[in-house]
Amino acid sequence: MQPTQQVSIPELIQQVPLNYYLIVSTALFVIGIIGVLTRRNAIIIFMSIELMLNAVNLLLIAFSSYRSDSAGQVFVFFIMAVAAAEVAVGLAIIVMIYRNIRSIDVGLLNKLKW
Amino acid sequence: MLSDFGIILLFILAAFAFISLVLFGASFLRPDRPNVEKMSTYESGEEPVGNANVQFNIRFYVVALIFVLFDVELVFLFPWATVFGQKTLINETKGLWGWFSLAEMSIFVLTLALGLAYAWVKGYLSWVKPQQKIPTVDTKVPQSLYDQVNKKYQPKAKASQPASGTV
Amino acid sequence: MLPIILLSVFGIVLLFMGFLKSKVLLLPATLVFILAALATTFMDWGKTYLYFQNMLLTNNLAILFTTIVLLSAFMVVALSNSFIEDEQAQPAEYYALLLFSLVGAIMMISFENLIMLFVGVEILSVAMYVLAGSDKHSPRSNEAALKYFLMGAFATGIMLFGIALLYGATGTFVVSGIKSYVYTNAYGVSLLLYMGIILLLIGMLFKVSAAPFHFWTPDVYDGTPGLFTAFMSTVVKTAGFAALFRVLSVSFVGVYSFWWGTLAALTCLTLLIGNVTAVYQTSFKRMMAYSSISHAGYLLIGLTALGTQTKQALVFYSLAYSLATISAFGVLLVVSRQRQDTNGVNENFDAFNGLARQNPLLGFVMAVSMLSLAGIPLTAGFWGKFMIFTTAADKGIYWILVFAVLMSTVGIYYYFRVIIAMYFREGAAEPVKVAPFYRYVLIAATILTLVLGLAPGLLEGLV
Numbered sequence: 001m002q003p004t005q006q007v008s009i010p011e012l013i014q015q016v017p018l019n020y021y022l023i024v025s026t027a028l029f030v031i032g033i034i035g036v037l038t039r040r041n042a043i044i045i046f047m048s049i050e051l052m053l054n055a056v057n058l059l060l061i062a063f064s065s066y067r068s069d070s071a072g073q074v075f076v077f078f079i080m081a082v083a084a085a086e087v088a089v090g091l092a093i094i095v096m097i098y099r100n101i102r103s104i105d106v107g108l109l110n111k112l113k114w
Numbered sequence: 115m116l117s118d119f120g121i122i123l124l125f126i127l128a129a130f131a132f133i134s135l136v137l138f139g140a141s142f143l144r145p146d147r148p149n150v151e152k153m154s155t156y157e158s159g160e161e162p163v164g165n166a167n168v169q170f171n172i173r174f175y176v177v178a179l180i181f182v183l184f185d186v187e188l189v190f191l192f193p194w195a196t197v198f199g200q201k202t203l204i205n206e207t208k209g210l211w212g213w214f215s216l217a218e219m220s221i222f223v224l225t226l227a228l229g230l231a232y233a234w235v236k237g238y239l240s241w242v243k244p245q246q247k248i249p250t251v252d253t254k255v256p257q258s259l260y261d262q263v264n265k266k267y268q269p270k271a272k273a274s275q276p277a278s279g280t281v
Numbered sequence: 282m283l284p285i286i287l288l289s290v291f292g293i294v295l296l297f298m299g300f301l302k303s304k305v306l307l308l309p310a311t312l313v314f315i316l317a318a319l320a321t322t323f324m325d326w327g328k329t330y331l332y333f334q335n336m337l338l339t340n341n342l343a344i345l346f347t348t349i350v351l352l353s354a355f356m357v358v359a360l361s362n363s364f365i366e367d368e369q370a371q372p373a374e375y376y377a378l379l380l381f382s383l384v385g386a387i388m389m390i391s392f393e394n395l396i397m398l399f400v401g402v403e404i405l406s407v408a409m410y411v412l413a414g415s416d417k418h419s420p421r422s423n424e425a426a427l428k429y430f431l432m433g434a435f436a437t438g439i440m441l442f443g444i445a446l447l448y449g450a451t452g453t454f455v456v457s458g459i460k461s462y463v464y465t466n467a468y469g470v471s472l473l474l475y476m477g478i479i480l481l482l483i484g485m486l487f488k489v490s491a492a493p494f495h496f497w498t499p500d501v502y503d504g505t506p507g508l509f510t511a512f513m514s515t516v517v518k519t520a521g522f523a524a525l526f527r528v529l530s531v532s533f534v535g536v537y538s539f540w541w542g543t544l545a546a547l548t549c550l551t552l553l554i555g556n557v558t559a560v561y562q563t564s565f566k567r568m569m570a571y572s573s574i575s576h577a578g579y580l581l582i583g584l585t586a587l588g589t590q591t592k593q594a595l596v597f598y599s600l601a602y603s604l605a606t607i608s609a610f611g612v613l614l615v616v617s618r619q620r621q622d623t624n625g626v627n628e629n630f631d632a633f634n635g636l637a638r639q640n641p642l643l644g645f646v647m648a649v650s651m652l653s654l655a656g657i658p659l660t661a662g663f664w665g666k667f668m669i670f671t672t673a674a675d676k677g678i679y680w681i682l683v684f685a686v687l688m689s690t691v692g693i694y695y696y697f698r699v700i701i702a703m704y705f706r707e708g709a710a711e712p713v714k715v716a717p718f719y720r721y722v723l724i725a726a727t728i729l730t731l732v733l734g735l736a737p738g739l740l741e742g743l744v
Contacts, residue, residue: 015117015118016119022449025445029438029442033435036431042431045431046434049431049434049435052438053437053438056442056444056445059442059445059449060445063448069452069453071453072445072448074396075395075396075399075444075454078399078400079441080189081186081187082407083186084185084186084187085183085407086434088179088182089407089410089411089430090410090430091175093414093423093426095175096423096426097423097426097427100423101423225293228293232296
């Protein structure tokens with residue numbers, strides 16, 4: 001392929017087989033899940049959740065350009081905007097907890113027993 | 115025949131190879147004689163103060179949150195802009211399309227502006243002023259005398275603030 | 282789709298009404314707003330409409346679910362008079378968040394495009410995260426908010442991955458588009474679709490707190506301020522089941538044989554865990570949390586035995602459950618606030634001791650609500666269970682039926698503990714004071730429960 005040739009973004013995305021995108025985003029997603037389940041710091045759990053969302057975004061973009069259908073990209077916009085709202089609320093909750101107990105270790109939150 | 119991504123992979127490999135070659139080569143050639151002065155953070159002699167892990171003031175956090183929210187909402191303007199400017203659509207509807215999409219986006223932005231106005235009225239946008247901490251000295255001079263002196267020498271602009279703080 | 286727009290505008294109006302000096306107007310204004318939204322919901326009655334370029338679809342079922350949600354919200358708001366007296370509370374924000382979360386609930390009920398499902402779930406959940414932590418200085422409320430937030434966001438992530446896989450398999454987010462894909466590719470459905478269904482189901486089951494994704498529920502319900510717990514256990518659950526029903530009955534009905542076994546197993550697990558753990562609770566509020574898990578199990582039976590009767594059973598059951606839950610929480614709120622012990626508000630069973638002697642009305646309201654939740658005849662809860670069990674019998678899934686009946690006998694035990702405490706134990710001498718409007722709301726909920734119990738045919742033929 002000539003480097004000077006103008007390539008549209010969907011074509012560029014399609015240079016990598018779809019399965020690879022599937023594998024990468026599944027891997028990211030699983031890393032996110034493991035992070036949520038094993039870490040104890042609320043902020044890091046939160047970052048792992050964001051990683052999961054970004055895995056979804058990657059997958060949606062890949063599917064969207066392979067199918068030449070814009071709906072997937074629109075969904076990504078919504079995920080990004082909603083994730084920002086979630087970040088705001090989540091960080092506010094974490095700061096509120098930090099002010100009260102001076103820690104964000106979820107293991108210390110045991111006022112409510114099973 | 116390499117694809118474009120193959121070239122990128124080659125670049126990455128080459129970069130790693132080059133960096134490691136240079137760093138290892140240099141460590142073999144150079145003399146290694148550390149001393150206290152060399153190991154300090156700034157070799158210029160500047161003493162670092164405190165830990166880099168300090169906590170930032172809470173006021174940054176509120177402003178940052180509001181920024182994140184309004185910043186990310188902008189993402190909806192990009193797809194809108196591509197549809198808004200389409201000549202064929204505008205010509206087909208004799209300009210009505212432009213007004214319609216402009217009105218839609220105005221509603222969106224106005225709703226956001228309402229949110230901003232709410233935060234503003236609530237006072238989240240105003241910079242939190244640090245609370246004055248008045249040092250105490252163990253003397254027999256009563257606090258009221260200090261207050262008088264403070265009042266006398268206070269700058270005029272801040273005169274409205276009560277000078278007597280908690281001790 | 283006027284209610285969605287109206288509720289959003291009303292929410293913003295309420296936010297700005299909070300800047301007024303007087304807080305007296307807030308509660309009546311919120312009630313009027315919800316009633317206005319309820320009135321406009323019925324404009325589409327009897328018709329099927331697609332709104333906003335195939336984003337939302339309203340039909341009679343969606344309208345009925347919306348009515349249940351708005352009715353529950355109306356009652357919860359009507360019980361919220363304590364905010365006005367509380368110095369710490371910010372009633373304008375609370376009411377605005379409740380209205381916003383109703384927007385999300387209606388979107389979940391009437392979505393046609395999975396984008397709307399996601400946005401609706403998030404609007405509802407984000408508002409609920411804030412409300413769960415609204416008691417800012419209480420460590421329990423803080424903890425509930427954090428747990429709800431982390432688990433809710435986690436569930437959303439899983440659900441989104443499911444939606445992305447479904448999109449990859451079918452190339453569309455539209456619910457009916459997925460249905461036609463499933464039907465046209467009956468034999469060669471791609472693996473992505475199956476994975477997508479499973480992940481989407483997991484995400485949704487998290488939201489409706491079905492086992493084994495229920496572990497956050499008791500903590501969150503326990504720590505959240507009581508009023509918002511009532512909202513959470515009625516509105517969120519109803520909207521969640523409406524969404525599950527739409528996605529299962531429209532999109533995935535073609536691969537019923539794939540998912541029904543999994544769902545049946547989860548149903549039994551939910552029933553078992555919900556009912557058996559509820560027996561061991563000493564706190565009434567925690568018991569209600571486990572009871573809400575077990576009711577999720579009963580509702581899941583209806584979905585497992587998906588048939589023509591399912592929608593009616595779901596509507597009736599969620600209405601009966603919402604009414605009973607709200608009146609139970611209504612009684613709990615006044616009683617726990619006025620019979621405090623050393624730990625502050627007393628939400629244990631012993632707070633109800635002797636209640637029926639001092640406050641016969643509160644005792645009766647609570648007794649009817651417990652009987653309805655337990656599914657005793659002459660209450661709405663009985664007919665709800667009856668309809669749900671009928672769907673399972675029609676489908677021929679008898680083993681699940683036997684199991685559910687067995688579990689509901691366990692349920693009778695812990696619901697009757699409250700009744701025994703109220704009627705047969707000695708308690709505090711002074712009666713609990715109840716505001717007049719509060720009393721009317723409780724009476725209305727109780728009368729509705731009894732009317733539906735005596736005449737279950739009232740809702741028949743609506744869907």
